[in-house]
Amino acid sequence: MNFALILFTLLVFSGVLWALDRFVASKRRGVGAKSPWWVEYGASFFPVILVVFSLRSFLVEPFKIPSGSMIPTLLVGDFILVNKWTYGIRLPVINKKIVAINEPQRGDVMVFRFPGDPSLDYIKRVVGLPGDRVEYLDKKLTINGVEMAQKADGDYLHADRLYFSPRYSEKLGEIEHKIIVENESPAFVSQTTPYPFRDNCTYTSRGVSCTVPAGHYFMMGDNRDGSFDSRGWGFVPEENIVGKAFFIWFNFSDLKRIGSFH
Structure with a gap:
């Protein structure tokens, strides 16, 4: 199992969710509205995975x-x-x-x-x-x-x-x-x-x-x-x-x- 590849895949996936939530979805939804739970949940992991991936790599x-x-x-x-x-x-x-x-x-x-x-x-x-x-x-x-x-x-x-x-x-x-x-x-x-x-x-x-x-x-x-x-x-x-x-x-x-x- 290539753990580095798995971690990189998770980084890309969570990064895409984070970018969509911050730069696209936030502009389309109304004030106070929330993103779908799966977008918000996935995007929240991006900073953590980024730090782990950078340290490990x-x-x-x-x-x-x-x-x-x-x-x-x-x-x-x-x-x-x-x-x-x-x-x-x-x-x-x-x-x-x-x-x-x-x-x-x-x-x-x-x-x-x-x-x-x-x-x-x-x-x-x-x-x-x-x-x-x-x-x-x-x-x-x-x-x-x-x-x-x-x-x-x-x-x-x-x-x-x-x-x-x-x-x-x-x-x-x-x-x-x-x-x-x-x-x-x-x-x-x-x-x-x-x-x-x-x-x-x-x-x-x-x-x-x-x-x-x-x-x-x-x-x-x-x-x-x-x-x-x-x-x-x-x-x-x-x-x-x-x-x-x-x-x-x-x-x-x-x-x-x-x-x-x-």
Whole structure:
């Protein structure tokens, strides 16, 4: 379901009712007469829908984390806010950039439209920028020939299943964040789908190596063995970008999770 399209449709419909009521119907009816209830009722929603549509389209948009692919950074049930303008101002619904501001940086947590089905929104971490050579071999991440700094950081407890996973601290660019790696899981990519620029990647028993094409990004989840990401479905084109995730505003299970994250 394209919520942006639904909201835009409601905005247009209520806006038409508001304009008719104010500029046409008000001149035809007598003093003190009222518009039909359905016109008056529909027009009254226009200012509210306009504010919501503008905020959601150009400033911030709320999302809910549906899966564990970004554990330990983001958990299932986290409600997050996404900055819609930091990567440029885009036209609502068609998502076309009209004003360039910043480009995604390595390490950003980004929401984007899934290339395989643009009606779905995904959230992953930016690992590879256009032109980068990204290698994830033997569960070690190397970018342009440089292995990303990684150090052990204890264990992560999966509270829902009561088991521990090794946790590491990894640095991508200027951003240091946590990841979890299942040492007993195989290093090779177990699930792939056909995708554009598939020839840019080489799969082996040790993992995958890819060269990121121009205008695209290579995304990975922080739950390295529990994330279906660019290793399996390819690259994210620039036109699919939605925005940068930056704040957890609620979690019904744990209010301590409210706050910013890396």
